[in-house]
Amino acid sequence: xxxxxxxxxxxxxxxxxxxxxxxxxxxxxxxxxxxxxxxxxxxxxxxxxxxxxxxxxxxxxxxxxxxxxxxxxxxxxxxxxxxxxxxxxxxxxxxxxxxxxxxxxxxxxxxxxxxxxxxxxxxxxxxxxxxxxxxxxxxxxxxxxxxxxxxxxxxxxxxxxxxxxxxxxxxxxxxxxxxxxxxxxxxxxxxxxxxxxxxxxxxxxxxxxxxxxxxxxxxxxxxxxxxxxxxxxxxxxxxxxxxxxxxxxxxxxxxxxxxxxxxxxxxxxxxxxxxxxxxxxxxxxxxxxxxxxxxxxxxxxxxxxxxxxxxxxxxxxxxxxxxxxxxxxx
Amino acid sequence: xxxxxxxxxxxxxxxxxxxxxxxxxxxxxxxxxxxxxxxxxxxxxxxxxxxxxxxxxxxxxxxxxxxxxxxxxxxxxxxxxxxxxxxxxxxxxxxxxxxxxxxxxxxxxxxxxxxxxxxxxxxxxxxxxxxxxxxxxxxxxxxxxxxxxxxxxxxxxxxxxxxxxxxxxxxxxxxxxxxxxxxxxxxxxxxxxxxxxxxxxxxxxxxxxxxxxxxxxxxxxxxxxxxxxxxxxxxxxxxxxxxxxxxxxxxxxxxxxxxxxxxxxxxxxxxxxxxxxxxxxxxxxxxxxxxxxxxxxxxxxxxxxxxxxxxxxxxxxxxxxxxxxxxxxxxxxxxxxxxxxxxxxxxxxxxxxxxxxxx
Numbered sequence: 113x114x115x116x117x118x119x120x121x122x123x124x125x126x127x128x129x130x131x132x133x134x135x136x137x138x139x140x141x142x143x144x145x146x147x148x149x150x151x152x153x154x155x156x157x158x159x160x161x162x163x164x165x166x167x168x169x170x171x172x173x174x175x176x177x178x179x180x181x182x183x184x185x186x187x188x189x190x191x192x193x194x195x196x197x198x199x200x201x202x203x204x205x206x207x208x209x210x211x212x213x214x215x216x217x218x219x220x221x222x223x224x225x226x227x228x229x230x231x232x233x234x235x236x237x238x239x240x241x242x243x244x245x246x247x248x249x250x251x252x253x254x255x256x257x258x259x260x261x262x263x264x265x266x267x268x269x270x271x272x273x274x275x276x277x278x279x280x281x282x283x284x285x286x287x288x289x290x291x292x293x294x295x296x297x298x299x300x301x302x303x304x305x306x307x308x309x310x311x312x313x314x315x316x317x318x319x320x321x322x323x324x325x326x327x328x329x330x331x332x333x334x335x336x337x338x339x340x341x342x343x344x345x346x347x348x349x350x351x352x353x354x355x356x357x358x359x360x361x362x363x364x365x366x367x368x369x370x371x372x373x374x375x376x377x378x379x380x381x382x383x384x385x386x387x388x389x390x391x392x393x394x395x396x397x398x399x400x401x402x403x404x405x406x407x408x409x410x411x412x413x414x415x416x417x418x419x420x421x422x423x424x425x426x427x428x429x430x431x432x433x434x435x436x437x438x439x440x441x442x
Numbered sequence: 443x444x445x446x447x448x449x450x451x452x453x454x455x456x457x458x459x460x461x462x463x464x465x466x467x468x469x470x471x472x473x474x475x476x477x478x479x480x481x482x483x484x485x486x487x488x489x490x491x492x493x494x495x496x497x498x499x500x501x502x503x504x505x506x507x508x509x510x511x512x513x514x515x516x517x518x519x520x521x522x523x524x525x526x527x528x529x530x531x532x533x534x535x536x537x538x539x540x541x542x543x544x545x546x547x548x549x550x551x552x553x554x555x556x557x558x559x560x561x562x563x564x565x566x567x568x569x570x571x572x573x574x575x576x577x578x579x580x581x582x583x584x585x586x587x588x589x590x591x592x593x594x595x596x597x598x599x600x601x602x603x604x605x606x607x608x609x610x611x612x613x614x615x616x617x618x619x620x621x622x623x624x625x626x627x628x629x630x631x632x633x634x635x636x637x638x639x640x641x642x643x644x645x646x647x648x649x650x651x652x653x654x655x656x657x658x659x660x661x662x663x664x665x666x667x668x669x670x671x672x673x674x675x676x677x678x679x680x681x682x683x684x685x686x687x688x689x690x691x692x693x694x695x696x697x698x699x700x701x702x703x704x705x706x707x708x709x710x711x712x713x714x715x716x717x718x719x720x721x722x723x724x725x726x727x728x729x730x731x732x733x734x735x736x737x738x739x740x741x742x743x744x745x746x747x748x749x750x751x752x753x754x755x756x757x758x759x760x761x762x763x764x765x766x767x768x769x770x771x772x773x774x775x776x777x778x779x780x781x782x783x784x785x786x787x788x789x790x791x792x793x794x795x796x797x798x799x800x801x
Contacts, residue, residue: 242514247706248589248715412701413521442699 146171147437150192150199152411157193157200159383160392165202168193175421175431186421186431188234194440199409200396203234210386211424212342214286214368217321217329221361224328231286233422234393238407238415240277240298250418250435254278254299263302267428270308274301279407280309281380283393287318290340291370294380294395298405312405314375318368319347329353329365340370341384347371376403411440470674475658477672477681483547489686490540491646493693497533498635505585507631508624512587513707520704530704531697532690537579539693541722544572552756552777555765556659562757564656567649569753574638574645579720581634584627592708594717595622595630601730604738622710659765724791725784731794749780 148171157164168191177184191202213229237254239246245253255269263272271278283294295316302308311317321329333339334351345366372378379401383394400408409415415438421431453461475481504519504526506512520527548568551557557565580598583591599622603613618625672678709715719727726746733741752759760773767774 242517242707245707245709245711248709248712410521412527413517414704416706 145435145437146173147439148173148190148192149439149441150194150411151441153193153195156195156198156396157202157394160202160204160385160394164193164200165191168202171436173419173433173436175419175433177431178429180425180429181423181431184431186423188419188421188433190419190436192438194399194409194411197398198396199399200394201236202392202394204390204392205234205421206390207232207386207423208389209424210285210342210391212286212344213424214366216367217365219359219361219363219365226367227364230422230424230426231284232391232424233282233284233420234391235283235420235422236281236395236417237299237419238279238281238417240279240405240407241275243271243276243278244273246276246278246418247416247435250416251420251432255420255432263308265302265304265307268302268307268309270299270302272301276301277405279405281395281397283380283382283384283395285384285386285391286342286344286366287368287370288373289370289382289384289393290342290344291346291372292382293373293378294382296373296377296379296397296406310405312376312379313403314373314377316371316373316375316377318370321345321350321365321367321369328356329367331369332365345369376401376405379403379406409440414439468673468675471671472674472678473658474670474672476678481658482685483543483550485682485685486543486689487540487547488646489682489689490536490543491642492686493532493536493690494540495639497529497536498639500529501533502635505631507585507628509587509627509708512585512627516586516588516704520701527701528694528697531700531702532693534702535693535696536689537582538721541575544575548572551659553767554659555760555767555770557757557760558659558763558765559757559761561652561656561659562761564649564652565757566754567645567652569750571642571645571649572753573750574642576723577638578634578642581630581638584622584630585634586704587627587708588705589708589712589715590705590717592622592710593715594719595626597717601742605743606739718795719791721788721792724795725787728787728791728794731791 149169151168153164153167155164171190173188173190175186175188177186186205188203188205193200211229211232213227214231215226215229217224218227237246237251243254254263254271263270278299280297280299281294282297283289288295293316296312298310298312300308300310321331323330330352331345331350332353333345334349337349340346340349343364343366347369348371350369380395380397385392397406399411402408407415416435417438418435419433421433422429423431501516501519504515504523506515516530518526520530551565551568580595584595585591599613599617602616603609605612616626616629617623618629726741729741729745730738731741733739756773760770762770764770
């Protein structure tokens with residue numbers, strides 16, 4: 113083969129592969145669907161200010177308000193990185209008020225009552241097993257379905273069949289963050305009792321701090337213990353109140369006491385900060401926890417997830433995102 | 443003493459009564475000219491075809507041809523089965539490479555006038571293979587039951603449906619009903635893994651048959667080796683095997699580093715998804731865009747059909763013995779105009795679908 117022919121031949125091969133890449137490496141996500149790319153980092157970020165986050169591209173995910181937030185909009189800046197073992201998400205969003213009250217007890221000198229106020233939250237839903245049409249319609253087919261839908265009843269929701277399973281990550285400013293976690297739960301077919309939402313295997317969630325007659329708190333901070341972040345009383349730091357006369361007017365006590373999660377429920381760790389009118393929340397978890405109630409991330413695969421934002425509000429009042437695609441960079 | 447009934451020196455081929463075939467293959471000589479570099483594309487096509495058959499067979503082991511489970515079965519084959527995504531990638535990239543090499547093979551044959559007598563039937567059988575190949579894409583794209591495959595199929599079926607007189611009938615035949623559902627998926631699957639491969643193998647056998655009997659085209663430079671010959675086995679077979687291993691390795695590495703895409707599961711209720719046309723069909727897509735309404739048949743049938751007819755009839759239109767491109771100026775000019783038009787339409791389609799805002 114002459115030199116000229118060899119050059120032509122090599123050019124042909126190069127041109128062929130260029131054509132292959134140009135036309136075949138394009139994304140196959142739906143029109144308008146946003147994509148968050150988790151960047152591979154050697155060293156896990158130690159917090160939300162870690163330089164590792166500079167490598168990740170920030171995606172502004174828009175949210176639409178529902179119910180009492182109808183017509184309002186919000187947005188969450190989302191980033192993701194991963195190591196060989198773990199995946200890290202960083203969320204930040206504007207919020208004029210830090211809400212961590214969650215109906216805490218307040219003493220006026222004579223009686224106890226619940227303070228007004230809920231808490232700020234962000235939740236993410238991934239598919240463990242495929243949820244029909246979740247990839248295109250997101251939470252509209254699971255959590256925020258129209259009234260009368262077969263997988264929703266009396267404010268409870270779930271999937272339409274037992275084969276469809278979702279992994280629900282639920283960061284709660286008052287009920288999970290003080291323990292340093294996001295509540296790790298999952299969603300399956302709707303049932304009469306509790307809808308389709310279930311806690312992951314193990315222990316977690318929170319306990320109501322209330323006496324049997326529901327008139328006052330039952331627990332206070334145990335001697336030698338400290339209140340957790342945002343002055344929240346953890347179950348593990350609580351002791352039964354023996355002498356209510358020790359309280360003076362203006363004292364407050366946590367109503368929903370976070371438990372330190374264990375087992376699969378303790379998979380998602382959280383680091384958060386509220387400053388300058390914004391929340392910054394870092395969530396991280398093993399790529400594959402090995403638990404059936406968690407999505408197992410394979411960096412060669414793409415995943416869909418949707419988010420909901422709760423601004424000092426209950427489950428029905430939220431800002432919801434469209435479906436976002438999560439992919440892993442190399 | 444009785445003669446032993448078994449003959450220990452028998453080979454496995456003797457025992458399978460195929461010794462005659464093996465003997466013929468061993469003694470088969472092919473022109474040494476078949477091994478020159480510019481005839482490499484035919485061998486490469488055969489390599490890619492074998493890879494496509496093997497990777498397709500692997501995926502078929504895990505595939506479930508029902509809308510409710512097809513996507514999950516592909517997802518399982520890709521991400522749970524070890525190296526499943528590499529094998530799927532070989533199928534994906536191999537197929538695209540196959541189309542490119544097929545085009546180059548045809549262009550080379552055209553440039554050197556390989557369609558001239560006595561090789562007209564070799565050309566015609568090759569063009570039939572070229573025209574037949576897209577049926578694999580039409581049937582294969584739907585199988586993963588993802589958004590891209592589903593909605594691309596809807597677009598293709600609507601184009602087929604616009605063909606006068608027989609369009610609707612063909613669509614009903616493929617779909618097996620008014621909607622693209624389980625019957626359509628089953629039909630596409632059976633066509634893709636059974637009928638079409640058998641038919642393609644037959645067409646290739648016919649192509650080889652004509653090639654063997656009508657011979658290779660002589661080199662334009664007159665510097666050919668057709669008077670020399672080499673043994674098919676082991677010379678040609680060994681070279682082919684080396685090529686096979688090389689291509690497998692390259693496609694495997696590409697698939698490992700750039701996994702082939704799998705989109706979202708098909709959602710027939712989500713009409714917001716706009717599929718982007720494949721690179722090889724961009725010019726046809728542009729034609730359909732240009733000719734709309736009552737003129738749609740021009741873009742979907744008349745022009746593509748006319749081009750196909752022109753390709754098939756080429757050996758009979760240009761039957762003069764001159765083969766050098768410089769001596770076939772009129773044919774080369776027409777071909778250049780068509781090539782420029784196809785390229786221009788493809789570029790326009792590319793800009794529209796891949797580069798324009800909100801594409």
